[in-house]
Amino acid sequence: MNGTSPLDRIRVVLSHTSHPGNIGAAARAMKTMGLSRLYLVAPRHFPDPEAEARASGASDLLAAAVVCRTLEQALADTVFAAGLSARRRDLSLPVCWAREGAARLVQRGRSDEVALVFGNETSGLTNEELSLCHLPVMIPTNPDYSSLNLGAAVQLMCYELRLAVAAPGAAPASELPLATGEEVEGLYAHLERCALASGFLDPSQPKRLMLRFRRLFARTALEREEVSILRGLLASFERPKLRKKS
Numbered sequence: 704m705n706g707t708s709p710l711d712r713i714r715v716v717l718s719h720t721s722h723p724g725n726i727g728a729a730a731r732a733m734k735t736m737g738l739s740r741l742y743l744v745a746p747r748h749f750p751d752p753e754a755e756a757r758a759s760g761a762s763d764l765l766a767a768a769v770v771c772r773t774l775e776q777a778l779a780d781t782v783f784a785a786g787l788s789a790r791r792r793d794l795s796l797p798v799c800w801a802r803e804g805a806a807r808l809v810q811r812g813r814s815d816e817v818a819l820v821f822g823n824e825t826s827g828l829t830n831e832e833l834s835l836c837h838l839p840v841m842i843p844t845n846p847d848y849s850s851l852n853l854g855a856a857v858q859l860m861c862y863e864l865r866l867a868v869a870a871p872g873a874a875p876a877s878e879l880p881l882a883t884g885e886e887v888e889g890l891y892a893h894l895e896r897c898a899l900a901s902g903f904l905d906p907s908q909p910k911r912l913m914l915r916f917r918r919l920f921a922r923t924a925l926e927r928e929e930v931s932i933l934r935g936l937l938a939s940f941e942r943p944k945l946r947k948k949s
């Protein structure tokens with residue numbers, strides 16, 4: 704996609720939404736701020752008349768919404784994802800506030816596909832869903848009552864994105880192509896395979912180590928070529944070449 708604004712490369716992903724009215728409210732919130740790309744991961748009810756009613760004049764976004772079975776699918780061709788969470792989690796990456804999160808998304812969105820991911824109304828994003836994101840983002844709120852309505856959270860973040868696009872002096876994006884979500888997932892699967900085969904990874908407890916790897920790599924902006932190098936290295940461990948003795 705070759706949009707003229709970073710907003711064209713930012714998709715809003717709503718995961719496991721229970722109430723179709725919130726999907727409509729999110730579409731309306733997006734359109735008012737100039738965003739248009741809505742992805743829905745396993746929504747409980749969609750399409751739905753309640754979504755249409757709450758979208759008001761933004762039903763074009765609902766008509767174009769992409770429905771996916773898993774969050775992995777919704778992020779497959781993205782290079783960067785911010786996960787919105789109202790609470791801090793164990794072992795998560797350092798959290799950043801909404802304004803900085805929006806600035807970082809816009810910076811990446813100048814050259815690449817990026818995503819803003821929202822969780823279910825009751826349970827929020829699962830830890831597994833958050834582990835597919837590179838940046839946990841919180842909207843500053845009253846610590847004793849921190850959970851916003853989903854549509855309101857989408858509205859605030861889209862507003863911050865609009866402000867961030869207008870802000871001058873955003874740092875230029877990387878020159879080299881970044882790895883997509885699908886490519887990075889391929890690297891994690893390869894790492895896990897090798898670590899199991901070598902005996903480094905305890906097969907009864909694979910999750911924790913893999914979460915640590917995700918946390919490590921999510922702090923960097925992995926380039927496509929770096930993923931290839933790492934996978935080449937792993938492949939060389941799997942099939943060591945016989946070296947001639949000199």
Ligand code: SAH
Binds near residue numbers: 786840842853
């Ligand atoms: N009870 C859930 C909140 C669900 S609200 C929880 O504790 O996580 C639905 C979604 O709106 C959340 O998954 C999150 O994506 C977003 N959201 C609501 N309040 C937020 C906040 N203060 N900061 C960041 N995201 C928030």
